[in-house]
Amino acid sequence: MSKKNYFTAIITHGDLAKCMEDVSKHLIVSSTKIFYYSNKKLTLEEIENEIAKEREHYQPEKTVFFVDLVGGSCWILANRIKQNSPDIAVIGGVNMPMLVSYHLNYNRLAWNALLDKIISDAKKGIVKRL
Amino acid sequence: MDIQLIRIDDRLIHGQVVIGWAGYLKTKQIILCEDSVAQNEWEKELYLSIVPENIKAKIMTTAELAEYLRDSHLGLEKTIILVNSPRIIEKLIQLGAPIDKVNVGGIHFKDGRKKLLNYLYVNEDEIASFKRCIDKGVEFDCQDVPLCKRTPLRKLIQ
Numbered sequence: 001m002s003k004k005n006y007f008t009a010i011i012t013h014g015d016l017a018k019c020m021e022d023v024s025k026h027l028i029v030s031s032t033k034i035f036y037y038s039n040k041k042l043t044l045e046e047i048e049n050e051i052a053k054e055r056e057h058y059q060p061e062k063t064v065f066f067v068d069l070v071g072g073s074c075w076i077l078a079n080r081i082k083q084n085s086p087d088i089a090v091i092g093g094v095n096m097p098m099l100v101s102y103h104l105n106y107n108r109l110a111w112n113a114l115l116d117k118i119i120s121d122a123k124k125g126i127v128k129r130l
Numbered sequence: 131m132d133i134q135l136i137r138i139d140d141r142l143i144h145g146q147v148v149i150g151w152a153g154y155l156k157t158k159q160i161i162l163c164e165d166s167v168a169q170n171e172w173e174k175e176l177y178l179s180i181v182p183e184n185i186k187a188k189i190m191t192t193a194e195l196a197e198y199l200r201d202s203h204l205g206l207e208k209t210i211i212l213v214n215s216p217r218i219i220e221k222l223i224q225l226g227a228p229i230d231k232v233n234v235g236g237i238h239f240k241d242g243r244k245k246l247l248n249y250l251y252v253n254e255d256e257i258a259s260f261k262r263c264i265d266k267g268v269e270f271d272c273q274d275v276p277l278c279k280r281t282p283l284r285k286l287i288q
Contacts, residue, residue, distance in 0.1 A: 013145070043239045044141070071180030072145035079176055 004106065007060035009035040009051060010094060011078055012068040024099040031106035034099075037074075044077045051081060062087050062111050066094035089115055097125025132208045133199075138270075139235040140214045142167070143177045143187070146235065146275055151210060152185055154276040158207035159186040163195040163222075164214055192218055196225030216259040216270075223266055232263075234272040234283055246286045249274045257287050 010017040017036035024030070035054060037047045055063065065078035070092035082088040091098070101121035105114055134155045139147065142162050152160065160181055167173045168191045181187040186207070190198065195211070199222065213219060215237070223229055236249040243251035250272055252260070260270060260283060270283035 045238075045240065069145050071143075071148055073141045075180065076141070076144060076176065083172070 007063040010066045011074040031103045098122035136211045137233040150275045159209040196227040199227035
């Protein structure tokens, strides 16, 4: 585990967040703990409260929220937590290549470079073969 | 104005609305009616940013929407109207807006609310507000997404 203190959470519709976290654990050694929240199990208010509690506990220097659908209720929630904070990033369209890249590069890259890299890798993971 | 849907949804604009309903109804315009959002530039920008480019979006106060609905010649596009509570519907009616049918798409759990459906939790004040609207002739149908079962609210709050 790293000395970096980034709070990382996946917030999605249904059980997707938990499934993604489970799958990523089987693919790669985790570089950091990833919290996951489902809008099926908890209300948006409960998710917001739980995240506030965790962030209060960990006092992270940076926070990243991975969200499944830009414009969905999880996206709205994540952005509401972010408001104008430059230390919180919200990334929509999370996929497995993005999470794998996050673990692979977590210790290697600085914050902004890390975010750019995982978005780039997520896009590279979408391929069309005809 | 062609109003396709007046919807109560405490999440206001989100996936079920822009992908589910707006896609199904081929909506041209979404109007979000909530005073606190209309008065907060940051919230306005957030909600407007998530509406697809092919759909127009407006954010209005209750008073503005009531006026808009009274003067129905102001717009002719296929429109979804979103509010987050039955109290807004009640206020719109008090302000003279002609409303006869409302879709109840989602009011989520909070302390003090009881469950009526998986996506519908209400407290006593909200039930009273719904009942006052029903007494004024408003028909409420519960349906979160277009292809799910439609349930008349009247049956659930009798």
